[in-house]
Amino acid sequence: MTLQKILKSRLMWPVAMLVVLLLCALIFSDGFFDIRIQDGHLFGTPVNILRASAPLVLVAxxxxxxxxxxxxxxxxxxxMAVSGAMACLIIGDLSNQNSVGGVAVAVVAAIxxxxxxxxxNGFLVAVLGIQPIIATLILMVAGRGLAQLITSxxxxNVQSSPYKVIGAGYVLGLPVSVLIAAVVLxxxxxxxxRTALGLLLESVGGSPVASRLAGIQARRFTVMVYIASAACxxxxxxIYSSNVSSADGNNAGNLIELDAILAVVIGGTALTGGRFSLAGTTLGALLIATLDTTAQSVGIPPEATLVFxxxxxxxxxxxxxxTFRAMLFRRSTPRPAARAEVPA
Amino acid sequence: MGEPPAVLEMTGIQKIFPGVVALDGVDFRLLPGEIHALMGENGAGKSTLIKVLTGVYGIDGGDIKLSGRDVLFTGPLQAQEAGISTVYQEVNLCANLSVAENIFIGRQPRRFGRIQWSEMRKRSAGLLARLDLDLDVSAPLNTYSLAVQQMVAIARAVDIEAKVLILDEPTSSLDASEVAQLFAIMRRLRDSGVAILFVSHFLDQIYEVADRITVLRNGALIGEYRTAELPQVELVRKMIGKELATLEQLESRPRESAEQIERGEPILRAEQLGRDGAIAPFDLTIHAGEVVGLAGLLGSGRTELARLLFGADKADSGKLELDGKPVSMRSPRAAMAHGIAFSSENRRTEGVIGELTVRENIILALQAARGWTRPIAKRRQDQLVGKYIKALQIRPDNPEIPVRNLSGGNQQKVLLARWLITEPKLLIIDEPTRGIDVGAKAEIQRLVAELSSGGMAVLFVSAELEEVLRLSHKIEVLRDRRLVEELDNTGDVDADRIMRTIASGATS
Known part of the structure; x- marks a missing residue:
């Protein structure tokens, strides 16, 4: 890979920003990168960042x-809130909250x-033709209500060690939540x-009309992605509810949709649809999670964290x-050739 | 002979896209009070030159002088303010706004910051009256046909005090009388001193209206000529840079007798198939190896008929049989499963997917038919794509660039390739040659002829009668959303005969 290719890559800026953040953390915060093994588990700030980012990566x-x-x-x-509430409701009613089978039932029911x-969501968007932002806004509001109904x-609060494993457990020294996110990714x-799904999704996003005329079942794919999103x-x-061993209909996943959209956009996927990059999204989500953690560890006061x-x-x-880059560069070098577009 | 000083002078224009040199040191000038045709094949750089001139693209080298002064436009608005108005090939208006709003968008007459609606409507009506158009200016633009929308776009361009008026293929969606009307307007504007840059693929139109012709080929300037001094054959030779062998060969292609084909089994039979408001119930039979032409004016129901056969729209009456078995065409996907392919006339909105690569666009339909779980192996993809890039001479021949970077004609070829790799039994092509140049047109016509002799049935939809006549074994004539006559394309059928049917609607 030539330097030029790297510079042109869509992932170049999020990667650069992540590196800068981690460098800052390295300089300003002692022991940021200290990773130690304790009781056979990995501990340390980077591990915490990964753990904290798992729900966001999934949603993104x-x-x-x-x-x-x-x-x-x-x-x-x-x-997220509904899912956690459902799981905790079932586990709370178990005679033995530590029964693995009971927790499995709860998890399956929640998913x-x-x-x-x-x-x-998919039905509203693909079959009834409601604009996605409106269609999902309905569930955004109603879902909180549903979660509160479930938890009355x-x-x-639950006391279930098998359930606790999902959000706070370790396997082979690695946090289970991180492993789950990695597996889903x-x-x-x-x-x-590896299949043609990506191409067909990009085609639907690029032009639904043209896709239909090319024989793509745009409606089916649209329903599929909303189901996939809800599953994630x-x-x-x-993970969230297991980590705190409780279901909180109000705060679980609060505003995570915005962080997730931000992660997707940082990762180079346009909101207009079409080309997408899962690697970019993951980077974006990690970047956002790193921001939260680094802000604390480099000593930025909590009230200034959001500004940071x-x-x-x-x-x-x-x-x-x-556009902004062109504005910057045009001033310094009147370029002989346009190199704005990146051949994919 | 004294020529007036050029109103516009472009010298040594250079424009590079990734993988393509779109313009290579092109000179171009426009004199006041002339109609100047810009000619060239697809990908010759016509559209790019226009976009450079109107500030849509920046340039990588060269100068642009307007009225003797150096200019560098950073956007279409700037160009417009400097007196360069453009009407693009595909109507660039807001179809949901009213006619008057479209004409005055961005420069509504105001008083104390408030838009003067009545003033705007009055001026719009006056302006349209000058073009002999009688429209309800407060009706939304999309209530009018594409042709009328085009005229509104021209009205808008004309009203802006234009020194230079650019018409990029304004006639491709107009019928003969509308073209005549447009030409009258163009001549009037020319006589009032406006310099008009005119792009069209219709040679006859160029010779009818243009004073001067500039020819581009592969991004380079070939020359500037007076129309009167350049015979048509010469012009075509300069544009495509090779002999017209393919075109002439096609011209002399002996038409197979219709009876010979009719002996085979029909692969498609429609009986009183129709859809309310789109096309009246019609009967149609298509045999293997047959080219059936659909002739008719814009809006006569050509496209609507084709869409019914492909399941893009659902029929609400009649029966459809494929290979002798009744089928109901619920969706394009169902039609594809029966071996039918349909290439839409709107290649930009219903055809290619701009941000996907050439390769992805070509394999799309085949992949869709196979389903997402069975991806086409990369090697097979490369093989198929490479074959068709070569066979159809898609340029540039790099399969990994986004298809939006290709010219219109090459996008059309990508679309054809997409359907050809599905190996359909019936290929429906709607206006495959619209807005593309002579060379590509001949290639596509040759391809259709080849496919049909290979046993594929083709339903060929085109506004150009000559083309329909040249290729079809059988011609279906449409008028006012009805199929009015079926003509076997034997020796005694000519364009006049078809036009009489279109005009009268009755069979004689």
Whole structure:
């Protein structure tokens, strides 16, 4: 890979920003990169970042698929809440909360409910033709209500060690939540890039009319991506709720849809649909999670954290903007040849 | 002989896209009070030159002088303010706004910051009256036909005090009388001193209206000529740079007798198939190896008929039989499963997918038919794509560039390739040669002839009667959304005969 190719890559700026952030952390925060093994588990700030980012990575993966078809899913946070509530409701009613079978039933039920919610979104968008932002806004609002109904407006606390494993457990020294996110990412990459799914999704996002005339079942794919998005959100909801051993209908996944959309956009997928990059999305999600953690560890006061985050995001977006770069470079060098577009 | 100083002078224009040199040191000038035709094949650089001139693209080298002064436009608005108005090939208006709003968009007459609607409507009506158009200016633009929308675009361009008016294929969607009307307007504007840059693929139109011709080929300037001093054959030779062998060969192609083909089994039979408001119930039979031409004016139901056969729209009456078995065409996908392919007339919105690569666009239909779980192996893809890039001479021949970087004619070829690799039994092609140049047109016609002699049935839709006549074994004539006559294309059928049917609607 030549230097020029790297510079042109869509992933160049998010990677650069991540490196800069980590460098800052290295300089300003002692022991940031200290990773130690304790009781056979990995511990340290980088591991915490990965753990903290797992739900966001999951939600952003689903969001990427939805956005690639030209849609958007605002309901992911609510689906997280519903999923966690459902699982905790079932576990709370178990005679033995530590029964592995009982927890498995709870997990399957929670994910199944998420799939139904995704199907609902897909139905509204693909069959009834409601604009995605409106269609998913319905569930974004209604889903919180549903979650509160499930928990009867209370926070349900559970004491279940098998359930705790999902969000806070370790396997082979690695956090289970990170492994789950990695597995879902791997499966999604395989499904989209090793089959023709990715191409067909990009085609639907590029032009639904032309895709239909080329024999692509645009409607079916649209329903599929909303189901996939809800499934990802459902899993993320389980991780979140397992980590705190409770179901909180109000705060679980609150505003995560915005972080997820941001992650997708940072990763180089356009909101208008078409080409998508799962690697980019993952980077974007990691970047956002790193921002939160680094802000604390380099000593930025909590009240300024959001401002810090905003500044980084603005700088990143400017760096990614072809127009802005052209403005910067035009001043210094009147270029003989246009090299604005990147052949894919 | 004294020529007036050029109103526009472009020298040494250079424009490079990734993988393509679109313009290579092109000179171009426009004199006031002339109609100047810009000619060239697809990909010759005509559209790029126009986009450079109107500020849509920046340039990588060269100068542009307007009225003797150096200019560098950074956007279409700037060019417009400097007096360069453009009407693009595909109507660039807001179809959901009213006619008057479209004409005055961005420069509505105002008083104290408020838009003066009545003033705007009055001026719009006056302006359209000058073009002999009688429209309800407060009706949304999309209530009018594409042809009328085009005229509105021209009205808008004319009203802006234009020194230079660029018409990029304004006639491709107009019928004969509308073209005549347009030409009258163009001549009037020319006589008032406006310099008009005119792009069209219809040679007859060029010779009818243009004073001067500039020819481009492969991004380079071939020359500038007076129309009167350049015979048509010469012009075509300069444009395609090779002998007209293919065209002439096609011209002399003996038409196979219709009876010979009719002996084979029909592969498609429609009986009183129709759709309310789109096309009246019609009967149609297509045999293997047969080219059936659909002739008729714009809006006569040509496309609507084709869409019914492909399942793009659902029929609400009649029966359809394929290979002797009744089928209901629920969706394009169902039609594809029966071996029918359909290449739409709107290649930009219903055909290619701009941001996907040439390769991806070509394999799309085949991949869709196989389903997402059975991807076409990369090696097979390369083989198929390479074959058709070569066979159809798609330029540039790099399969990995986004298809939007290709010229219109090459996009059309990509679309054809997409369908050909599905090996259909019946290929429906709607206006495959619209807006593309002579060379590519001949190639596509040759291809259709070849496919049909290979046993494929082709339903060929075109506004150009000559083309339909040249290729078809059988011609279906449409008028006012009805199929009015079926003509076997034997020796005694000519364009006049078809036009009489279109005009009268009755069979004689």
């Amino acid at each position: 993966i689903g969001m990427t698929l939805v956005i690639s078809t030209g849609g958007i899913d605002l309901s992911v946070g609510s689906v 199944a409910l998420s799939l139904v919610l995704g199907l609902w 407006g209370q926070i349900i 791997a499966i999604t990459v395989l499904l989209t890039r 959100a459902g899993i993320a909801g389980l 985050k905003a500044v980084v995001v603005v700088v990143l977006c400017l760096a990614q903007s072809a």
